[in-house]
Amino acid sequence: MTSVMEDVVGRETRHVVQTYRRQPITLVRGQGVRLWDSEGREYLDLLSGIGVAALGHAHPGLARAISEQATTLIHTSNLFYHPLQGQLAEQLAALSGLPRAFFCNSGAEAVEACLKFARRYWYTKKEPRAEFIALDESFHGRTFGALSVTSDEHYRAPFEPLLPTVTFVPVNDPAALAAAVSTRTAAIIAEPLLGEGGIRPLTPAFAAAIREACAKTGALFIADEVQCGLGRTGHPFYFQALGLTPHLVSVGKALGGGVPVGAALVGQEVADTLSFGDHGSTYGGNLLACRAALCVLHELVDGGLMMQINRVGRHFEKTLRTVAARHSFVKDVRGAGLMWGVELDRDAGPIVPAGLAHGVIVNRTADTVIRLLPPLVITEAEADEALGRLDAALGAMGGTA
Numbered sequence: 001m002t003s004v005m006e007d008v009v010g011r012e013t014r015h016v017v018q019t020y021r022r023q024p025i026t027l028v029r030g031q032g033v034r035l036w037d038s039e040g041r042e043y044l045d046l047l048s049g050i051g052v053a054a055l056g057h058a059h060p061g062l063a064r065a066i067s068e069q070a071t072t073l074i075h076t077s078n079l080f081y082h083p084l085q086g087q088l089a090e091q092l093a094a095l096s097g098l099p100r101a102f103f104c105n106s107g108a109e110a111v112e113a114c115l116k117f118a119r120r121y122w123y124t125k126k127e128p129r130a131e132f133i134a135l136d137e138s139f140h141g142r143t144f145g146a147l148s149v150t151s152d153e154h155y156r157a158p159f160e161p162l163l164p165t166v167t168f169v170p171v172n173d174p175a176a177l178a179a180a181v182s183t184r185t186a187a188i189i190a191e192p193l194l195g196e197g198g199i200r201p202l203t204p205a206f207a208a209a210i211r212e213a214c215a216k217t218g219a220l221f222i223a224d225e226v227q228c229g230l231g232r233t234g235h236p237f238y239f240q241a242l243g244l245t246p247h248l249v250s251v252g253k254a255l256g257g258g259v260p261v262g263a264a265l266v267g268q269e270v271a272d273t274l275s276f277g278d279h280g281s282t283y284g285g286n287l288l289a290c291r292a293a294l295c296v297l298h299e300l301v302d303g304g305l306m307m308q309i310n311r312v313g314r315h316f317e318k319t320l321r322t323v324a325a326r327h328s329f330v331k332d333v334r335g336a337g338l339m340w341g342v343e344l345d346r347d348a349g350p351i352v353p354a355g356l357a358h359g360v361i362v363n364r365t366a367d368t369v370i371r372l373l374p375p376l377v378i379t380e381a382e383a384d385e386a387l388g389r390l391d392a393a394l395g396a397m398g399g400t401a
């Protein structure tokens, strides 16, 4: 008799395009911050499906909202009005300060919309500007536009030529940014806190350089908050912590709590340059997606989750720093709220299987960094338990180095 695992792997190997190197477990069930695999093993989730499961797994409120919506109306297309898209846009406006939203289905699509809207802004102004400035170590997604402003050669090389008008500057190098931005720059795009790039916040000096470059040249600023936005860092958006006022903001991941939904948040100046037919998406902002996102925002804002993230985040940081101090190969601990990176003096890859063996799900990014993005609903006690397991996994990993 074949096991569930053998059956799943066998079928995928034959029929699914092999673009993902998966861990050798099959996850079948979740509850809060816990996941279970097909063998009945339990894991504490410090990754939330890469920052998506903001409310944890099988959240009763989210499950009820999705189920009610599914039995009422799921999708109508953007040819008609429905009651939820405007409500969601209104709430995102209150949270971000950007008055308008364009809805799509993923982070990459949100970035794509921001890039197109920046080009459209300059086209409308009859001063077409083609160039974008992006950061080394950035990650913005896999579609052609988003990939063009993503720096990693490994992701880019097989698909070139990409957009030819992108200049990359080193992260947190104000002079390099000032030198690169000109009156030909359509927009600067940056993650206020780099995720895939190793959990690296922009410095206040670099944020000031972005502000100055935009003021001097008119260039727009696109904040990619797909990973760090929506409460993840203890702020609604991390650009707010840096005192930045972006013209465009991309969001995704946590927005639907697992239901695919993304959005480009748009300042009025840019929105004024957009016309009917400029952009679109068949699914974008359908009732199911909006209902899920409204539920996530309700928990975040009215349900007290923002406050909880700040409280638990401080506890998480303290415990994580204590754990990190016990392992000599940890070089740095960086992050904010519930978005943390633990930089090692070596490849962090082995932490993933070591974590699974100790019942905790973590991720490796930027080669040497352990990335922690727990569900935003994690409690202090759950954080202690999960970080205790990480401590054990680090111990096992140290032994194997």
Ligand SMILES: Cc1ncc(COP(=O)(O)O)c(C=O)c1O
Pocket: 050, 106, 107, 108, 109, 111, 139, 140, 141, 142, 191, 195, 196, 224, 225, 226, 227, 228, 252, 253
């Ligand atoms: C900052 C950032 N932007 C964009 C994306 C792309 O999002 P998606 O995978 O939903 O297309 C990601 C995904 O990790 C991201 O971290």
